[in-house]
Amino acid sequence: MTAVPAEEAPSWQDEILPILKSFDVRHLVYVPDAGHATAIREAEKDNGITSLALTTEEEGIGYLSGAWLGGERGALLMQSSGVGNCLNTLALQTMTRFPLLMLVTMRGDWAEFNPWQNPMGQATEAALKLMGVRTWRADQPEEVAHLVHGAATMAFNGDEACAVLLGQSLIGEKKWVK
Amino acid sequence: MTMTGSLDRRAVTAKLLEDRGDLLVVTGLGSPSYDAMAAGDHDLNYYLWAAMGSAATVGFGLAMTQREKPVLVLTGDGEMLMGLGALASIGQKLPPNLTIAVLDNGHYGETGMQTSHTGRDIELARFAEAANFPWTRIVTDMDGVSDLRTRMQSQSGTSFAAIKIAAENLPRALPPRDGVHVKNRFRAALGLSTI
Numbered sequence: 001m002t003a004v005p006a007e008e009a010p011s012w013q014d015e016i017l018p019i020l021k022s023f024d025v026r027h028l029v030y031v032p033d034a035g036h037a038t039a040i041r042e043a044e045k046d047n048g049i050t051s052l053a054l055t056t057e058e059e060g061i062g063y064l065s066g067a068w069l070g071g072e073r074g075a076l077l078m079q080s081s082g083v084g085n086c087l088n089t090l091a092l093q094t095m096t097r098f099p100l101l102m103l104v105t106m107r108g109d110w111a112e113f114n115p116w117q118n119p120m121g122q123a124t125e126a127a128l129k130l131m132g133v134r135t136w137r138a139d140q141p142e143e144v145a146h147l148v149h150g151a152a153t154m155a156f157n158g159d160e161a162c163a164v165l166l167g168q169s170l171i172g173e174k175k176w177v178k
Numbered sequence: 179m180t181m182t183g184s185l186d187r188r189a190v191t192a193k194l195l196e197d198r199g200d201l202l203v204v205t206g207l208g209s210p211s212y213d214a215m216a217a218g219d220h221d222l223n224y225y226l227w228a229a230m231g232s233a234a235t236v237g238f239g240l241a242m243t244q245r246e247k248p249v250l251v252l253t254g255d256g257e258m259l260m261g262l263g264a265l266a267s268i269g270q271k272l273p274p275n276l277t278i279a280v281l282d283n284g285h286y287g288e289t290g291m292q293t294s295h296t297g298r299d300i301e302l303a304r305f306a307e308a309a310n311f312p313w314t315r316i317v318t319d320m321d322g323v324s325d326l327r328t329r330m331q332s333q334s335g336t337s338f339a340a341i342k343i344a345a346e347n348l349p350r351a352l353p354p355r356d357g358v359h360v361k362n363r364f365r366a367a368l369g370l371s372t373i
Binding site: 026027050052053054055056058059060061062063064065066067068069070071072074088089091092095096097098157158159 | 202226233235236239244261264266267357373
């Protein structure tokens with residue numbers, strides 16, 4: 001089966017990278033998801049940003065810790081499944097305090113076709129909170145820029161771990177084709 | 179059959195850190211952190227005490243920002259095995275100033291010396307080779323350690339070495355456990371502010 005996104009790059013997706021750049025984000029590290037496609041594509045075209053695909057999401061926590069140690073800011077993009085992969089590594093942020101901005105596109109959330117996505121999707125926000133990450137959730141397109149701006153402000157001004165969860169209804173219902 | 183090397187981990191570490199200059203050091207949790215501490219605490223040492231599997235990625239992020247300085251990741255075989263995917267991620271960028279040195283004793287030394295994968299003939303250097311590292315070595319003598327040090331300081335290409343050390347638990351030299359302190363002094367040494 002092939003998953004076909006219901007919409008092509010809705011406008012909130014266009015807002016993500018400019019906001020990150022306004023905070024002097026120089027590293028965009030990610031495990032891809034459809035909801036991050038625009039930010040990833042634009043970052044790859046941008047000579048001012050290092051974009052980096054990860055094999056698993058927790059690599060991004062280490063990488064951004066090292067980048068901050070060296071004086072530069074970044075952001076970590078992933079799908080909600082990846083939050084589960086990050087949990088132990090989040091201790092690195094708690095113990096050393098560096099700005100960790102995470103943008104998380106949700107699965108197992110709204111109108112999920114694949115029930116195997118539901119266990120981690122439903123646990124994502126609670127799991128982040130258990131590990132001390134501050135979370136916000138956007139379900140309407142007009143909320144995204146506002147919340148990403150707010151989370152970035154608190155991450156970079158306070159050496160905090162901040163995550164914005166981008167609800168599945170933002171991305172649209174997946175149409176599954178045999 | 180369990181395979182182990184014979185080199186003295188403290189002697190290896192002391193050689194790598196000799197006349198270190200601008201070298202930036204990230205150590206993996208457990209014995210490699212103690213080894214670096216035993217060679218002398220330094221503002222430009224970043225000791226990990228947890229987040230197993232992250233030493234390589236922390237060093238990678240650092241090498242991608244401090245492009246003019248050599249960066250050494252000093253870690254153990256168990257820690258590196260938990261972050262094998264990081265080698266593939268590094269392989270996409272290959273910062274020439276990054277060196278990963280694995281103190282490989284084929285055992286999980288912190289937890290009772292259980293045999294690790296490398297002690298069962300799984301060779302880490304081959305993973306680095308598969309990830310397109312331009313220079314990988316299996317180091318079994320101190321001349322090899324000297325070559326690695328020269329290579330590291332020259333910043334002439336991403337390097338990986340599996341250094342075959344003896345499986346032994348030496349007296350611990352405990353680095354500071356205050357991660358915020360270690361981070362802030364590291365950044366201060368690079369002329370960076372706290373936040």
